[in-house]
Amino acid sequence: MKIKAAVMRTTGGKLSIEDINLSEPKHDEVLVQIKATGVCHSDLNSLEDATTPLPTVLGHEGAGIVHSVGSSIKHVKPGDRVVLSWAPYCGQCAYCAEGKVHLCEDAFGPMFAGTLLDGTTRLSDENGKIYHSSLLSTFAEYAVVPAMSCIKIPDEMPFAQASLIGCGVSTGYSAAVNAAGVTAGSTVAVFGIGGVGINAIQGAKIAGASKIIACDIKDENLEIAKKFGATHVVNCSAPDTVEQIQAITDDAGVHFAIDCSGNTFAAQTAWLSARKGATVVVVGAFNPTKELSLPAGGFHRLGKVLRGSFYGDASPFRDFPRIAQMYLDHKFMLDELVIKTISIDEINEAFDAFHDHNCSNVGRTVITFD
Ligand SMILES: [Zn+2]
Ligand SMILES: [Zn+2]
CATH class of the missing domain: 3.40.50.720 (NAD(P)-binding Rossmann-like Domain)
Known part of the structure; x- marks a missing residue:
């Protein structure tokens, strides 16, 4: 499918808004329609890092709706509202077996290689492959992500607030x-x-x-x-x-x-x-x-x-839904962390704001897709 995305083509340059290709999810992957994505300081670090594989689509704080799922996916279904985790874990290694899923090393190789877990990409254009970022690439209308990155949240959860749960929150x-x-x-x-x-x-x-x-x-x-x-x-x-x-x-x-x-x-x-x-x-x-x-x-x-x-020792499948529910119960503040919502066409302004020293960086600019 064709998707609109913010593509990083040069280190430290402006992101360009382009229509690129996204291929179908494999058996253990999920196609998510991104509804909101926070612009995090780590995205700026990746933009300015000469080791970031190019071209790539940045963005790792996302929330959206499951569009379709691979054949082996059982824990989410089309229509589910999800927050994305940039640290999918395997569930089987020694760290996962000890309950320390935040220390699982499954995601690190692909994270630095700019791929999904199988070492390949689902993003491309007419010149060839486009790399992923943090196994998510949420600065786009849709993303194919690992199953273990998809955490279901309540239907009442607003997307902009939900998107922040996946990272700093x-x-x-x-x-x-x-x-x-x-x-x-x-x-x-x-x-x-x-x-x-x-x-x-x-x-x-x-x-x-x-x-x-x-x-x-x-x-x-x-x-x-x-x-x-x-x-x-x-x-x-x-x-x-x-x-x-x-x-x-x-x-x-x-x-x-x-x-x-x-x-x-x-x-x-x-x-x-x-x-x-x-x-x-x-x-x-x-x-x-x-x-x-x-x-x-x-x-x-x-x-x-x-x-x-x-990751604060976070366990995404336990902690993300808890934080969402505490927000819905008025026990956790997220509205105040969404300082501005913009369209993806305005994404470079969000990066420019990081260089404004009067900016507190406590809250987030969030890109929303209507
Ligand atoms: Zn982040
Ligand atoms: Zn593991």
Whole structure:
């Protein structure tokens, strides 16, 4: 079938809106009519990354309607409303067998190769194949995706809000609820209030934390954090950030510190702000050339846990429908994260906005298809 898509043809260039070919789903794939797709900072990273295979269709935060399914698909059917996950898992490897589906390595090879799980593409034009992005390629009217990327959500769920569940929303919420395991009455500090951090705040609130301290260098992001459940805010460009957090927590430090910033200094501050026996979760991605150093003195006496978390330890088939239902029950804020809806013809404006330093990047521009 012919589909309208935003095609990336050059690194760092403008996306071009074109009619390209999408072939039928194979037996373990699903054809989804995309109804909404968020424009994520990771898409900008891919656009500016010289290793991104070209040409490609970006987009990995999608929601839509199942159009048709491959012969072996049983868990969704045409007409179902779905959120897409960019981390399909196999269900059979050692990680999946241990319930750590977010650590399954099935998707990584195809993700970097720009293909679907079988190593081939369904996208093409008259010059040959067009690569996929994150096994999804949602900047298009339709997408063929792996079965395990399709998670059914309630019919009442609006598409723009649903599209965000597949990436930053789940990563942040899950970092608090799954990876950190925030408990009722505990104290939490979240570092880096962007698309992930704002949802770690929501997760901490839902888990029943008594004090939720938002930490960022932008005051406007801290103001937004208050609307999402932060009880205290600390501008962490201040040299006494750790002391301020300790003062808020009876001079002990927080029970849970969650670093969503990808900044090693923030991760160090998170570690220092955590009390003895605390859990410190790093969910932000560091520049691989950096090293994270922590004070070694008294390390063994602190009893703290430092752990990394990929995708917030999300389990898509469990967590996506839960977040959707909490939204429908007015317990999870998504409307406020959709800062603007645009058509796919306007997609380059969404990328231009990332370079506007006044832009908070807490919410998303969402492309909708009517
Ligand atoms: Zn994303
Ligand atoms: Zn697996």
